[in-house]
Ligand code: SF4
């Protein structure tokens with residue numbers, strides 16, 4: 001049996017790569033590693049050839065810092081794929097390489113123990129528990145106290161981990177709007193599994209999405225509205241895999257389709273839209289502009305990962321910070337950075353807290369709704385929960 005559980009993926013990738021080197025030129029991480037994507041696949045297979053046990057294989061990979069850099073330094077931004085004539089799928093390659101890294105013990109536990117989003121406790125659920133944030137009344141498809149789960153919902157809202165934890169009032173405001181526009185709603189209070197994939201738990205991430213599909217089915221909802229582009233992509237794939245006829249749309253598309261009028265005036269000047277890496281073909285960007293009521297050619301747009309992708313910060317905080325800085329450097333003083341993915345909003349907010357500059361950082365829903373993120377409070381509370389009375393419990397459940 002192969003020591004690498006994903007060897008077949010690497011063989012296939014090797015066969016499809018001409019070693020032209022265009023991907024390397026497109027990526028700082030690959031430049032630092034001095035590798036093409038095809039060479040990553042080749043290096044993994046070469047390491048396997050010289051090993052007789054998993055321990056030996058792990059050692060051989062760990063002794064190759066270029067390979068480790070290329071695999072763990074990837075944001076999954078797909079910039080490299082855009083340069084590849086063969087359209088070789090970088091995400092498939094690196095996600096599988098991370099699975100092998102995880103199997104071989106090459107991803108330290110402390111880099112993923114707090115984001116096991118398929119377990120009872122992760123950093124988001126713990127934060128919500130510590131600060132009394134809950135949505136039991138909105139997750140109507142799940143049985144509650146003295147109530148059986150609703151099976152007659154028409155629509156479901158999936159806010160994603162960051163929004164639900166760090167902006168509960170904004171989440172409720174969005175939920176109310178979705179229900180007013182789309183009929184009886186329920187809340188899908190789960191993560192799409194992205195942090196699990198980054199940590200090399202691909203099958204667990206898929207199982208989590210399967211669980212969401214099953215909850216959707218039981219709720220009766222015919223439509224799923226996701227705030228984050230990444231959740232839309234994951235759920236579309238999952239629902240297709242299960243051949244479920246549930247339409248998945250972004251919140252922006254849903255609001256635009258229902259001619260939603262913003263509850264406050266949307267600023268027109270100095271908007272800089274940070275395009276999500278999950279928005280491969282620019283659809284979500286157009287939908288966001290439509291929801292904001294602005295022409296897609298009006299705002300300035302910048303592409304590329306905000307720095308949060310691929311859990312790179314757990315491998316190289318420096319690389320993540322450089323990426324965040326380089327993205328924000330597109331925005332002139334006085335600009336408003338408008339994000340589509342709440343995790344991008346979080347990442348920019350954290351960076352700006354430590355490296356202040358005169359730009360405003362908003363998730364696009366903050367321009368449409370009254371409630372806002374309060375990042376000072378969020379970061380204060382995130383830090384405080386580890387040192388407060390819950391510290392020992394957190395160390396136990398997330399350690
Ligand atoms: S751009 Fe594509 S074909 Fe060229 S080296 Fe990279 S993966 Fe291989």
Ligand code: SF4
Pocket residue numbers: 026027028029030073074075076077078079080081090
């Ligand atoms: S997906 Fe992005 S970070 Fe990963 S190898 Fe490609 S360009 Fe580099």
